[in-house]
Amino acid sequence: MTRPQNDTFLRALLREPVTHTPVWLMRQAGRYLPEYNETRRRAGSFLNLCKNPQLACEVTLQPLARFDLDAAILFSDILTVPDAMGLGLYFAEGEGPKFERPLRNEWEIRDLTAPDPNVHLRYVMDAVAEIRRALGNSVPLIGFSGSPWTLACYMVEGGASADYRTIKTMLYDRPDLLHRILDVTATAVVNYLNAQIESGAQAVMIFDSWGGVLSHAAYHEFSLAYMRRILADLKRSHDGQRVPCIVFTKGGGQWLEAIADTGCDAIGLDWTTHLGEARARVGNRVALQGNLDPMALFASPDKVAAQAHRVMSQFGEGTGHVFNLGHGISQFTPPENVSVLIHAVHNYPLQGSSAD
Numbered sequence: 001m002t003r004p005q006n007d008t009f010l011r012a013l014l015r016e017p018v019t020h021t022p023v024w025l026m027r028q029a030g031r032y033l034p035e036y037n038e039t040r041r042r043a044g045s046f047l048n049l050c051k052n053p054q055l056a057c058e059v060t061l062q063p064l065a066r067f068d069l070d071a072a073i074l075f076s077d078i079l080t081v082p083d084a085m086g087l088g089l090y091f092a093e094g095e096g097p098k099f100e101r102p103l104r105n106e107w108e109i110r111d112l113t114a115p116d117p118n119v120h121l122r123y124v125m126d127a128v129a130e131i132r133r134a135l136g137n138s139v140p141l142i143g144f145s146g147s148p149w150t151l152a153c154y155m156v157e158g159g160a161s162a163d164y165r166t167i168k169t170m171l172y173d174r175p176d177l178l179h180r181i182l183d184v185t186a187t188a189v190v191n192y193l194n195a196q197i198e199s200g201a202q203a204v205m206i207f208d209s210w211g212g213v214l215s216h217a218a219y220h221e222f223s224l225a226y227m228r229r230i231l232a233d234l235k236r237s238h239d240g241q242r243v244p245c246i247v248f249t250k251g252g253g254q255w256l257e258a259i260a261d262t263g264c265d266a267i268g269l270d271w272t273t274h275l276g277e278a279r280a281r282v283g284n285r286v287a288l289q290g291n292l293d294p295m296a297l298f299a300s301p302d303k304v305a306a307q308a309h310r311v312m313s314q315f316g317e318g319t320g321h322v323f324n325l326g327h328g329i330s331q332f333t334p335p336e337n338v339s340v341l342i343h344a345v346h347n348y349p350l351q352g353s354s355a356d
């Protein structure tokens, strides 16, 4: 298989020369787009959207029809994995994701098993294949999963949490139980990502959204160790092409060297880290993805462009940068400002990295 016509995203992840800095946005398909809200209304709910491959494909493509993006990301959610483990995912209006059966009892934890992604998450694999067909040879498709720690946060807390009290009590009191959850979940994530790669995902990203709430020691033991294991067991090439993997620990700026050691191809950065300093720390080992504050998109267009330029100049010359936000785009973002942002990134003069 050859690479897509626009392979800038893959080139930057692999630190190959590029003619422009590629850009995509976390949650690029979502509620800030009126066409997304319209499809979601037709689907009846967010989960129906995720579970219907045709509709998931439709919303994946919506931001690409509007903006000059360099990659598509599978429309789904990280919580489909614990849902497939039998925890009963639902979305309470205005309250975010919840589980009917959070993991609390020792016997439930002992009974937990990794689902077969080609059976229990068939709808995701079908969506990946459908999106690849629809994209043709245009831009690469990103697959993704939550990290074991981030998934465990939702599985044990039963939903979003302000202080992670339940799971941290388990972490300090019964680390054996938490390790058991993380162990099964890591196996589930490896199988899930490998199935996405076999179905056509050309790069994958691990969202460790809540790694940053852990202490230094706990991050290494309960989050990073499991991501390292996933990287070791991940299919790194498919159809003769390298499949790069991005690891994003939100709030993980102090652990960049350790994250680079997992064997990932790129590190996702939130907006609190200086890109140039991050680059100096990880050297040529990995590419970097990020890291504009999503709230910068609420400023006037000239300020949006100026903030994009600041991120670009912090990274400096050469390849190895994928422009992105430091976290998901807000549902209240004016779509016009997304166009301004992408234009500012694509037209930023690059030196020392041209592909010619």
Ligand SMILES: Cc1c2[nH]c(c1CCC(=O)O)Cc1[nH]c(c(CCC(=O)O)c1C)Cc1[nH]c(c(CCC(=O)O)c1C)Cc1[nH]c(c(C)c1CCC(=O)O)C2
Pocket (backbone or CB within 6 Å): 025, 026, 027, 028, 029, 030, 031, 040, 046, 073, 074, 075, 076, 077, 078, 079, 096, 097, 144, 160, 207, 209, 328
């Ligand atoms: C923690 C997490 C979740 N989901 C995800 C994470 C990790 C990234 C992060 O830290 O943001 C990942 C995710 N969720 C979604 C995607 C789709 C791909 C993309 O466009 O980036 C991805 C990659 C769609 C979604 N996932 C969700 C929506 C909004 C659903 C809707 O009401 O239409 C979308 C578009 C729902 C969701 N799903 C989750 C939450 C906390 C919520 C509610 C958030 C909110 O209300 O803003 C769990």
